[in-house]
Amino acid sequence: MSNALNTDPILPDHLAAAAKATARAWIDDNKERLSEWHQHIWDLAEPAWREFRSAEWYVRRLRDEGFEVEAGSGGMPTAFSAAWTQGVGGPVLLTYAEYDAVPGNCQAAGYEEGPREGLSRYAPGHTDPHSALGISTLAGLLGTMHAMKVHGISGTLKYTGEPAEKVQGSKVVHGLRGYYDGVDAIVSFHPFYMLPLCNTARWDTQCGSYYSRIYTFVCDEPETWQLGANPDSPIPASHSAARAPGANVALMSMYTSSRVMQDAMLPSFGGWSLSDAIFTHGQATADNLPARIAQIQYSWRCPTIDMAEHVLAVLDRNAGHAAALAHCRLETTWVARNRPGRTNHVLAQKLYDNLAEVGAPHYGEEAIAAAQAIQAGLGLEPMESPFLEECGQLISPQDAEAKLREHLAPWQRNWTSDDYVEMTHYAPTVRFYVSRPALRAAPDGPAYPGWVMNALGGIPATIDPTIETAGKTISGTFLDLLTRPEVLDAAKEEFRRRTGEDPMPPLLEPDFLPPTDFAWPDYSPDPSAGGSGSRLWYPQETDRA
The missing domain is CATH 3.40.630.10 (Zn peptidases)
Known part of the structure; x- marks a missing residue:
């Protein structure tokens, strides 16, 4: 041929x-x-x-x-x-x-x-x-x-x-x-x-439609939570100073309120679902300091765009209130918004x-x-x-x-x-x-x-x-x-x-940026492997008593 x-x-x-x-x-x-x-x-x-x-x-x-x-x-x-x-x-x-x-x-x-x-x-x-x-x-x-x-x-x-x-x-x-x-x-x-x-x-x-959105809570100035508290302290960030509850409190308020309200977001039919994932950040050894940043991702699947928008409205409202009560600033980032x-x-x-x-x-x-x-x-x-x-x-x-x-x-x-x-x-x-x-x-x-x-x-x-x-x-x-x-x-x-x-225009702006720079789960090189390509995942498996 x-x-x-x-x-x-x-x-x-x-x-x-x-x-x-x-x-x-x-x-x-x-x-x-x-x-x-x-x-x-x-x-x-x-x-x-x-x-x-x-x-x-x-x-x-x-x-x-x-x-x-x-x-x-x-x-x-x-x-x-x-x-x-x-x-x-x-x-x-x-x-x-x-x-x-x-x-x-x-x-x-x-x-x-x-x-x-x-x-x-x-x-x-x-x-x-x-x-x-x-x-x-x-x-x-x-x-x-x-x-x-x-x-x-x-x-x-x-x-x-x-x-x-x-x-x-x-x-x-x-x-x-x-x-x-x-x-x-x-x-x-x-x-x-x-x-x-x-x-x-x-x-x-x-x-159907799929929405995924990251809510970021940022506590920029934890020491301004109660201005004038402990005025005799020479160090504004002393251990006894009153500080803002911090980003973790905002995240947990968002998490619990959204879980409690899930049944009220949409009627329990149509096969819709909501899932959440908490991002990890390096604040586990922050001693006495409140968390400066915390992030949670919500993803929801709905048969229609209207249903997805109802869920979005509830989540956005919950996030706004959670940020306010914990003295945090709120940022939102789309991961996906599909028709x-x-x-x-x-x-x-x-x-x-x-x-x-x-x-x-x-x-x-x-x-x-x-x-x-x-x-x-x-x-x-x-x-x-x-x-x-x-x-x-x-x-x-x-x-x-x-x-x-x-x-x-x-x-x-x-x-x-x-x-x-x-x-x-x-x-x-x-x-x-x-x-x-x-x-x-x-x-x-x-x-x-x-x-x-x-x-x-x-x-x-x-x-x-x-x-x-x-x-x-x-x-x-x-x-x-x-x-x-x-x-x-x-x-x-x-x-x-x-x-x-049935025209359906895109749900995101043309200049939408993919959220690749977030703390998505990743491998870490094994320092003991001498560059051989072996990989670790945390937590590692250990012997359990």
């Missing part, structure tokens, strides 16, 4: 079929490399906004493959934007990598609970796993690129590195900075994490058609043996077929939608959250899921502990089928869009119609 650009009067269907076969063959031929790449990212397991080595690996890999890459795109140190073009014209198609891990979830790729070697159990680990998300889309991207070269297909492939998905931080920034402008279609992938969305594409019910997603039936159906051609993941003897070993270690009778039945089955987007709607109120258009939703406002986008390994429940037995799915996400025999299936599905979808203009035209027309019927 010639590398020259294709000018033969070949039917698009035939061209697409031949190109898909070429792309799938490339993925088959590179299974071992893809597995090694995944294991590397899984082992790095760097948390949100701190994925320095993971992002560096992707940038180097893409440049080696021939992509032009901008590192640190959008002002985000661990983001990137890559592009490769063949020919003149042709569609611009985009998919992306995620690679952030979750603090406190360090798990070895083994058959029992335990952290990776040399790390504390409090270190980050891949739970979803985003490691497989990124290598799956990379497989699809490179398989498509190879097929375009072999069959002379014109077009542009774009690939973005999206850090900090766990706080939904990067896609809103890339969108505001124009990185999705000019894109004709986007494919968004995530390993399956809830039924019935397993081996399918989302149909109507997309993810609910738009659906695209044309892309969803086309992607599912390609998933059906590939088929659901297949777990071989080695994968089954790994699953059985985990079951035996938990005191369960190993099953002949240990994986969840749905992991090996397809479900159409329409059938998955019907099952999903059984649990939702009729008025509810969106459910759960993920920041792919921001992409859906810039170009036609499809969101799809391929099963990750999950074990079949034991009859009358308890649920599996959380570490089990984390471990299965790092064992090559159990996670590689996810990467293979997703990669082939993405490449097939891309090649259909590259060779069948009528499909892409229909997807873009649907996008224009839906955007016109």
Whole structure:
């Protein structure tokens, strides 16, 4: 097959079929490399906004493959934007990598609970796993690129590195900075994490809005809390001077009042949720001084923007009062403020058609043996077929939608959250899921502990089928869009119609800055490792009496 650009009067269907076969063959031929790449990212397991080595690996890999890459795109140190073009014209198609891990979830790729070697159990680990998300889309991207070269297909492939998905931080920034402008279609992938969305594409019910905001309490002048107190003291900051309660008091007032008022923020339906996280600062040895600064992050998921705004109003009010009572100044910083997603039936159906051609993941003897070993270690009778039945089955987007709607109120258009939703406002986008390994429940037995799915996400025999299936599905979808203009035209027309019927402008200003400089969880180098790259996490594991 010639590398020259294709000018033969070949039917698009035939061209697409031949190109898909070429792309799938490339993925088959590179299974071992893809597995090694995944294991590397899984082992790095760097948390949100701190994925320095993971992002560096992707940038180097893409440049080696021939992509032009901008590192640190959008002002985000661990983001990137890559592009490769063949020919003149042709569609611009985009998919992306995620690679952030979750603090406190360090798990070895083994058959029992335990952290990776040399790390504390409090270190980050891949739970979803985003490691497989990124290598799956990379497989699809490179398989498509190879097929375009072999069959002379014109077009542009774009690939973005999206850090900090766990706080939904990067896609809103890339969108505001124009990185999705000019894109004709986007494919968004995530390993399956809830039924019935397993081996399918989302149909109507997309993810909803997500807000995340940091409240910073600053006690600038604790000694002015009671001016004139203890006037005989020669030192204004003496141990007996009356000082402001300080930032910690403000934070705890904010924390307790918001917890108490959570039931009053919104009615208890719609699947909305609120979570909080307290940032750490170096004031543990401050002796008798009040805390000068304290920060708490709130994140909330709501089906609608109106609901999210109601929560915001309560939190802002609580923060203002907490700052005032503790003699503090209040600062607020957005982490993310995302719009609910738009659906695209044309892309969803086309992607599912390609998933059906590939088929659901297949777990071989080695994968089954790994699953059985985990079951035996938990005191369960190993099953002949240990994986969840749905992991090996397809479900159409329409059938998955019907099952999903059984649990939702009729008025509810969106459910759960993920920041792919921001992409859906810039170009036609499809969101799809391929099963990750999950074990079949034991009859009358308890649920599996959380570490089990984390471990299965790092064992090559159990996670590689996810990467293979997703990669082939993405490449097939891309090649259909590259060779069948009528499909892409229909997807873009649907996008224009839906955007016109329900316009939703961005919720953050164009000059919004990503909050990368906050005290996000991070690794610390091990001074005793002699620069070997070993890492510690605090608190470290110690012998407990």
